[in-house]
Amino acid sequence: MKLAKVLIANRGEIAVRVIRACREQGITPVAVFSEADREALHVLMADEAYPIGPAPATESYLRIDRLVATAKAAGADAVHPGYGFLAENAAFAEACAAAGLVFIGPPPAALRAMGDKTAARRLARTLGVPMVPGTLEPVASDDAARAAAAEIGYPLMLKAALGGGGKGMRLVRAAGDLAGALRAARSEAAGAFGDSAVYLERYVSEPRHIEVQVLADAHGHVVHLGERECSIQRRHQKLVEESPSPCVDPALRARMGEAACRMAKAAGYVSAGTIEFLVDPDRNFYFLEMNARLQVEHPVTEMVTGIDLVREQLRIAAGEPLGYAQADVVARGAAIECRINAEDPFGGWLPSPGTITGLRAATGPWVRDDSGVYEGCTVSRFYDTLLAKLVVWGADREAAIARMARALGEYKVVGVRTTIPVLAQIVAHEDFRAGRLSTHFLDRILPGLTAARGRLRSVAIIAAVLAEYERLGHHTLPPPAPAATDAWRMAFRPGAGGGRR
Amino acid sequence: MKLAKVLIANRGEIAVRVIRACREQGITPVAVFSEADREALHVLMADEAYPIGPAPATESYLRIDRLVATAKAAGADAVHPGYGFLAENAAFAEACAAAGLVFIGPPPAALRAMGDKTAARRLARTLGVPMVPGTLEPVASDDAARAAAAEIGYPLMLKAALGGGGKGMRLVRAAGDLAGALRAARSEAAGAFGDSAVYLERYVSEPRHIEVQVLADAHGHVVHLGERECSIQRRHQKLVEESPSPCVDPALRARMGEAACRMAKAAGYVSAGTIEFLVDPDRNFYFLEMNARLQVEHPVTEMVTGIDLVREQLRIAAGEPLGYAQADVVARGAAIECRINAEDPFGGWLPSPGTITGLRAATGPWVRDDSGVYEGCTVSRFYDTLLAKLVVWGADREAAIARMARALGEYKVVGVRTTIPVLAQIVAHEDFRAGRLSTHFLDRILPGLTAARGRLRSVAIIAAVLAEYERLGHHTLPPPAPAATDAWRMAFRPGAGGGRR
Amino acid sequence: MRFVATLEDGVEPVEVRGEGGRYRLTLGDEVWEVDARLTAQGIYSLLIGGVSHVAEVTDDGGACVVDVGDETWVIRVEEATRHIIRTRGGGPAGHGGQTLTAPLPGRITHVAVKPGDRVEKGDTLLVIEAMKMENEFRAGMAGTVAEVRVGAGQAVNAGDVLVVLET
């Protein structure tokens, strides 16, 4: 079947990303928006846009009933969920199917299988995919935990069975701390996920977070598109991602890729998906979990492989076969993504909602700006802080880093605080440049990062004083756009017979 | 030697392009500006910027003395000329060398050799590079012309020996028209170039303009980076370029590339250069001329090869060897460039200087915007009309065309008229999509192109009326950025103890 | 509020009601419900029955140039009463001539006519150089050159009167 009209059940940069892919495929993109988003970029860019409720996501972007009804009313034949919101919600996928809408993502069964961490871990074990040594099932009692811990060895991690985002996790350094940590982790897990089950895992020091992108069609073909290194995180929020990983060589890539494809096949996976691995300093890799959706950081994979992942999702959803094999997937160069969030990195990382009064995005050679905002738009307090993803490609990692440093220097956002200054410092950091990364990298360097200060103190004072001088109106600056015309007017000789209309 | 500081003797998008390359290489970029350009983008983006004179280029960007003096005063060790202005001026290259500045381009001798069309044609003939049959030297007399014409056959072309831009060119369909055409061409050539010499060439019907990019280092290594098809021209001004050419297969590419490298080597060429060919409908190629500079359309070659041409120019100027061979140059996918000029394509192509009051550039996956302007800047009447080059890459030509259509739809320029609407129609044209191109393509389709009209008439009226309604101030539209905050203010309950600071 | 929109291809009466972003417009006998926002200077977002349009509206000497989708329209909008006053009696009386004004700033590089010359439609009057391009301006009608207000080498601003023709 051919998709003709796709409703995008999302907002922000990912809605814009999907709109672009639809348009390039000749598909009519349909946006939805909450009351806070009438003037959001995805509304302006779509062919059609429909309101779906008040600002809180629970009353709009998470309302399965309204999304399905809107898709039907608009005559859409498919729904793209983006990431977040309902992207991995099996009930949404089923509601779409029930309404005769193609859900652009994996089948509900695969969503359910991957959403249950224990089931996913069980599948990995069955397939012989390496996992961090630990208990496969949640520990039933403190005694069981103690016995398992003795076998795994200390330090170890407690993790919530239904967890995510760091909640219900505890590092246990010694046997004496186990009982207390169990209590704390269970209580936190119960509060966060409604389930107190926790399991034990060996603690890996200096782990890297490396994930493998897979594509699977509805005809049983599965390929992987190499890995992304996502070790630069703060509170489990990725901030900088890259492909390839500086620590993965072709042999390791082949082994991780093969494991990822095996998982996807066994799970009956269809569409774009990601298998997350933890890699230890000896380059052993361990299955973490599967993300049954397009990832935020998918562009770095696109830039090195030349494969348009959203286009592939659309093709796969339409029932087309991949049409290429693993050997046809060839990576070139290196790509890096930096997340530009409306947060104040030097002010406790507070979110920074507000109006973007000035915006100059980076552009030029091999710079890609996947943005959800524009000058004059409002950054609402109701949604996450991601404004844009700045992505660069370079012939090698060094060239990509230099390009990212250049691009971050060009990127100007006025009106809200952003992560740009700290991203510039990360990209300039010697450990980042050397590829010495782990998920602790950011926690380790952040305390030492402060707003750069010194060299430009006088220039900053001059700018501030001139702004005030101008505001007082005594001696205004030349208006934004005079020059040529003014010079021109002076050169003009009215005596020579010219007259203004 | 390592270049530390480079003065860019240019303006507009190419100055910005070179600034970016410098920054990525750790080189300090220095801008120069005329009185009309104080607020131009290249001035804002450079580390340093110096005034070099009044608005007319003859008093600023073409002033060799001021440029060299400014470069020396700023402590630059090299000069990048961009394209146009002094890029192919041997006297400028010599003045730089005399002042101890590295000229980032070919040696003066190569500039002179390539600037003289007859000498370049003689070289091509010596090397056995195919040329359109004709007289190698200018014809001395009408009799000599008649004799040569009889041998070449009609129709034929008269061309000025020192020509360019279509001046001094005449198509001669039959022997009876020769004498008159000779008079006209000689007179025009004398007026335009100060030299009335003309030569004869066989007329090729439906020719394609295809050029080969070469890179040559100072150590005798030369590689080619494939071809660009630049057949879409209006009055010899290219408007749309692409790589690869839809009519060039690997065998033809190898032959054209080999011929181009042979020319560059024989001319002692160093840096990035282009050999222009004319290709006839039977895919015979003929040498036209060599451009001893970076071309406007270089980005399409960059996007398919992954090689950063300005970076290579900087490396070569610093004396570095290329470090790779022909076999290492691998093209992937297809790239297209559209030139966004400040011209009114539906208003006689009149230039459209003015202030850019609104600007939203296209961006997102595989879209590159090499721009020299920003919102609020002035487009001066003193310089050429090129505002920005919109470049896309796609896995194949079809994907690139779809992406370009999408990107052109996103690109919004308010305040000056641009070529965007006609570019959109070119990219949508069935002959373009089929790759059926020749240098006559645009002349053939332009009369049939008009501003698209019809479907959106009522919407346009609504927008115009609402703008007037708002201007009258009776019932204003919501201001650009309210929504969340306003909704929020209503939800706020002052009775609950809140108070504003 | 009643307006009249004058386009190249016709004149449309338009009535507008509403405020704060929600409008009802009547064009002839069609009624349009429009959700309109100004998202940036001159850039409007219109939602009409779920269809999303972004229209760029530029003022060009009293008329609006509207770019929407791939279409461009030049529209003059007037309050209805003002339109009636302006057009009563058929507008300014035809003066039986033609005035060439500079459509863009530039420099006159060539003047091909002098007062008293007889010109045919399509004859070159003068050439303006701007942005490195030479732009030729031709007579839109046959007639006699009444005035030439500029000379070669002279700089002109957009709107300057260059040549006046009389029939």
Place this chain on the structure above:
Amino acid sequence: MRFVATLEDGVEPVEVRGEGGRYRLTLGDEVWEVDARLTAQGIYSLLIGGVSHVAEVTDDGGACVVDVGDETWVIRVEEATRHIIRTRGGGPAGHGGQTLTAPLPGRITHVAVKPGDRVEKGDTLLVIEAMKMENEFRAGMAGTVAEVRVGAGQAVNAGDVLVVLET
């Protein structure tokens, strides 16, 4: 014209002369010749001795946040006389307490203290949820809670007073 710029790390008297884009500023005993242009709302281009700077100046509750190069400065600029009046007598008398105002709009998800509670420096006072993040606010000093002006679930605007502490 004389100004005083107050930074985190000091107070600088600044004198400005000039107009139309060309200025001479005196900072302490240094003289700066500046060519300044406003290129867009809040974005200034400064050329100082040939060095090109682009500075973003944002108003943030009376102070300027200036981003220039990779540096960010918070600067309060006042006319010199106004500065003298404000700071005469050492400014507003220390009130021996601390007021927590909301630095951003959001929703209170948790209030950890009630009036009369004794808190130590670093104790959690409350949590504001905004942009899908929970932001914890802690006591900047030891003291006693004098007022709690908000409750869990309540929406707050930036600048709203949340909690008042007394020593």
